[in-house]
Amino acid sequence: MTTRLSGFGLGMRRPHYAHYVAGEAPVDFVEVISENFMVAGGRPIDTLMRARAHYPVALHGVSLSVGSAETRSDDYLDRLKALVDRIEPAVVSDHLCWTGIGGFNSHDLLPVPLTEPALDTVCRAIDRAQSHLQRPMLFENPSSYIAFAGTMPEWEFLSEMVRRTGCGLLLDVNNIFVSATNHGLDPHGWLDGLPLDAVGQIHLAGHSQGEHGLIDTHDAPVDPAVWALYTEVIRRTGPLPTMIERDGNIPALDALADELMLARQAACAVLA
Amino acid sequence: MSGDLPLAALQQRFCDWLIEPDEDRARMIAAPMGVGPGLVVYQNNYRVALVEALREIHPRAAAWLGEDAFEMAAARHIDAHPPSNWTIDAYGTGFPDDLRASDAVAADLAAIDRAIGEAFVAADALPVTAAALADVDWDTAAIRPVPSLLLVPIATNADALWPALARDQDVPQATAAPGTVLVWRQGFEPVMRRADPTELLILERSLAGGSFAAICAELAAQSDDAEAVTRAGTVLGRWLGESLVAEFA
Numbered sequence: 001m002t003t004r005l006s007g008f009g010l011g012m013r014r015p016h017y018a019h020y021v022a023g024e025a026p027v028d029f030v031e032v033i034s035e036n037f038m039v040a041g042g043r044p045i046d047t048l049m050r051a052r053a054h055y056p057v058a059l060h061g062v063s064l065s066v067g068s069a070e071t072r073s074d075d076y077l078d079r080l081k082a083l084v085d086r087i088e089p090a091v092v093s094d095h096l097c098w099t100g101i102g103g104f105n106s107h108d109l110l111p112v113p114l115t116e117p118a119l120d121t122v123c124r125a126i127d128r129a130q131s132h133l134q135r136p137m138l139f140e141n142p143s144s145y146i147a148f149a150g151t152m153p154e155w156e157f158l159s160e161m162v163r164r165t166g167c168g169l170l171l172d173v174n175n176i177f178v179s180a181t182n183h184g185l186d187p188h189g190w191l192d193g194l195p196l197d198a199v200g201q202i203h204l205a206g207h208s209q210g211e212h213g214l215i216d217t218h219d220a221p222v223d224p225a226v227w228a229l230y231t232e233v234i235r236r237t238g239p240l241p242t243m244i245e246r247d248g249n250i251p252a253l254d255a256l257a258d259e260l261m262l263a264r265q266a267a268c269a270v271l272a
Numbered sequence: 273m274s275g276d277l278p279l280a281a282l283q284q285r286f287c288d289w290l291i292e293p294d295e296d297r298a299r300m301i302a303a304p305m306g307v308g309p310g311l312v313v314y315q316n317n318y319r320v321a322l323v324e325a326l327r328e329i330h331p332r333a334a335a336w337l338g339e340d341a342f343e344m345a346a347a348r349h350i351d352a353h354p355p356s357n358w359t360i361d362a363y364g365t366g367f368p369d370d371l372r373a374s375d376a377v378a379a380d381l382a383a384i385d386r387a388i389g390e391a392f393v394a395a396d397a398l399p400v401t402a403a404a405l406a407d408v409d410w411d412t413a414a415i416r417p418v419p420s421l422l423l424v425p426i427a428t429n430a431d432a433l434w435p436a437l438a439r440d441q442d443v444p445q446a447t448a449a450p451g452t453v454l455v456w457r458q459g460f461e462p463v464m465r466r467a468d469p470t471e472l473l474i475l476e477r478s479l480a481g482g483s484f485a486a487i488c489a490e491l492a493a494q495s496d497d498a499e500a501v502t503r504a505g506t507v508l509g510r511w512l513g514e515s516l517v518a519e520f521a
């Protein structure tokens with residue numbers, strides 16, 4: 001899927017705000033967590049507007065909860081729309097997940113059972129969000145730690161979701177690696193089933209080894225195996241807007257820029 | 273097979289288990305799902321994110337309590353108050369009150385922390401300057417404070433401890449000192465200070481829609497003190513200097 005995003009970016013995080021506001025971060029775009037800016041006023045909005053003057057912005061949400069049997073409130077969608085109108089982002093995204101039900105919100109990206117009824121629910125929620133925002137969105141494949149019995153493979157679910165709603169995919173290559181490893185599947189084989197034409201943006205991030213498998217922690221550099229998988233993705237798709245997410249043990253911006261250089265090199269190598 | 277269980281029922285079970293994990297519930301979820309041991313990762317993610325949110329929203333209370341006491345208080349709060357808002361920044365509205373039974377200073381610090389955080393992202397407003405006073409119709413004008421203003425009742429001298437904790441300086445001795453702290457934003461910077469009784473009265477009347485003239489009349493009637501009205505003028509002047517007034521309505 002073609003978006004107004006291109007090149008190589010980073011998740012804009014607080015320790016580096018000054019660099020982005022000054023326009024001196026070596027990135028082609030930035031991504032922020034939408035909910036952090038769905039506020040009435042104050043410095044956060046001002047910071048984002050200033051960064052926006054230098055870089056295209058991707059708005060990445062964590063609370064739309066398209067996989068919940070309970071629909072998200074209009075209030076949430078209204079606030080998101082207000083932010084979208086203000087920032088005019090290049091991309092608006094969220095996750096294939098659910099966050100709660102019955103008035104409870106876990107603030108975690110919970111796993112959707114990949115069934116036909118759940119697919120109906122997800123597609124209805126995506127249709128509603130896209131028509132509320134009057135634009136297509138991207139949805140990200142999550143890291144998962146459990147697999148539901150008797151359900152379809154995630155690539156099949158995502159393909160159908162894309163076909164029915166016209167949404168794009170935010171392909172998180174680390175999440176593929178984490179989920180595939182946790183469920184004993186081949187991450188490269190995972191790619192075969194995905195509708196790669198629909199990918200509008202790529203996430204890279206670090207994970208860690210937990211007691212029960214890999215965990216998507218965003219607190220370490222991107223793993224070599226994930227770099228290899230990324231190279232395989234862009235070999236199949238051609239260059240796509242790519243960024244690194246880092247939320248824990250956040251290093252200096254220069255270190256992240258150096259890491260992002262690896263993505264630039266991988267893209268160059270594929271094009272050569 | 274999860275397909276046998278309606279999505280809403282499965283999700284309700286999952287949430288019940290997140291809120292109150294026990295073996296039976298985990299089995300109830302696991303049975304229809306055929307899930308592996310990774311289920312516990314969600315339990316951990318849920319709790320860690322909420323503890324971190326409480327810490328980020330109440331940094332001075334956390335510093336005052338120390339790591340162990342804070343984590344215990346956070347765990348108790350999470351068990352008793354599962355989150356319901358779409359934004360994690362709103363989590364823990366009852367956390368200061370939860371702390372009050374065991375540590376009034378921590379409760380007051382937490383209440384100030386929260387108010388500072390709310391003021392930080394409150395609606396923007398251009399404060400009124402002294403120059404605008406000439407156009408005000410004083411017979412009817414009511415003071416409208418900036419939208420970021422919050423009144424925080426406290427029981428201790430937490431307002432003196434808070435800046436010391438924020439700057440990592442020597443913390444003064446904690447004492448009982450009931451009062452009200454004003455928290456608001458000057459430009460992008462949240463500020464706070466203890467209110468004196470006269471200004472608190474003016475503020476409360478103003479927030480209720482009372483005109484400045486009526487408040488002055490009340491102050492004059494209330495005390496034999498001829499200075500009362502003068503003091504009200506002084507308060508207003510101070511507020512203008514502190515960017516606390518949004519308009520005269």
Ligand SMILES: [Fe+2]
Binds near residue numbers: 140172
């Ligand atoms: Fe991601």
